[in-house]
Amino acid sequence: MSAEVVAEKMRGEAVVGLTLEMTAYIEGRAAARETMAYQWMPAEVWARIRHRGRNSLGLPDAHGIPDLVPVARMRPGAVGRHNPRNAILANPVHDAHGEISALTVIDTNHPSLFDHALDHVPGMLQFEAARQIAMAAANASLGLDTNRMVMHQLEIAFEDFGEFELETIARAVAEPDPKEDGAVIAVIRITQGDKAIASGRVHLRVMPVDIWTMVQ
Template sequence: MQFTRTLPRELVHRAAVAEVFLTDAERSGRDEVLLAAQLPRHHAFYHDTLGPRTRHDPLLLLEACRQGIFVVAHRYFDVPLGHKFLLRAIDFEVPDPAALARGDRPTEAVVATRVEHRFRTRAGVTGLRLRFTLAIGAREALLARIDYSWMPPQDWTRLRARQRGALGLPEVPVALSVAHVDPVLVGRRDPANAVISPPRAADDGSRTALLVADTSHPTLYDHWVDHVPGMLELEAFRQLALTAAVAAGTVRTPTALPVGLAVRFRCFAEMDLPLECRAVADPAGTGVECTLHQSGALAADARITLADPDAPGRPAVLAAPAVHGAV
């Protein structure tokens, strides 16, 4: 596996070369692919933290895996460039938090990728479930599973026009203007990286906030999409979960790491309608239940396991996800 140059940006659906983390791909069996990734020493989004900058953000490792879903589809399942993709479910755990340590050079990782399931319609294979084992050196740093599907652009256009029309929305969305939370409350330095509004506390201990869809964000909106990206939804869940866990006393600071996550995307999240995120921390542990609602419908739900950086917790065992709505 080579780490000297990135894969073509169009192959991983990124506009900026700096946002491409994969450097190689090699089929090792009918259902196995090896991916190579180089993780940057410093990234303006994933390494923006008030805590010690000594560990990689697990969501950075997840992003490397997410880029792999496109490589596998385009290179090994002959999905044409230009097809549209839907995230349906994501699960991950950090089996060895010490493997997240950052050194004085870019981190080289190898991602063993396995096709666990092919989703089929009468048209053939229209989606996959992939299992990822991301290793840094000899240590497993992330185990992940992603369910996703794809469709031709003309089908996407019809689907999105029908869905937005049913909500009374125009063809081209314009993101709502929402005030950002103080970044310190979610463990960030840069206000642009705070993606929720100031949280509100309820009597039951839950926290609610609105998702902030900033289409000028260079990472979360690396290129234009007509909905709220799945990775932005994950970040909103993470940030609100941190505020809930700190308030409940289950973690000490909002710089705690997400060491386990299971999320299901139920439907598209529109950026021009309010998206309310709700988080409830488990007082007996480090898990936080999160939901995202829009117009009375559940758009996504998740469970996040957090651990303080100097005392990482043990994440839940990675379970096989079911396929749900698209995002």
């Protein structure tokens, strides 16, 4: 993997944020690229922002981890996964307008989606919820085989903190990509209550027919 700083965010003479362009290579070939903008702040400023945001939702300063409750998890194959633990959507609903929505399961013991302690729903979990709800929408709305689909591109903007104590719902409307036969564009939102905490678009492509698509 490689990472290159392509922009800096300054406050006075201090660097407080970076924009990175990153590439993952497999056997010398670029397999994935990501551009990410982020910034940091003193711990006391972070705490003040988090407390103010949580209090506005009627939540205490300190976050809590709700117990996992019984849910109807979606089948791994319906959301482009093999391992049942990696299927993180549950209780799906398909409304009259073609939107698919599903509860995002917050399992803080998951070894990769929660690889360190956090006080909010992490971006990595929201990335995966966006990918999976796009897959579910392509399956339910367009009848496509998600066993042969891959996420080709993801654009997402994080608009607010996701709180552990609130239900996190992934939503998507999928349409065929008018520029590419067999591809899908899904408009996604991750919501808590009436508020979107993230939104964006997922572009899915169908892998060519190959015997290896049948191997788990």
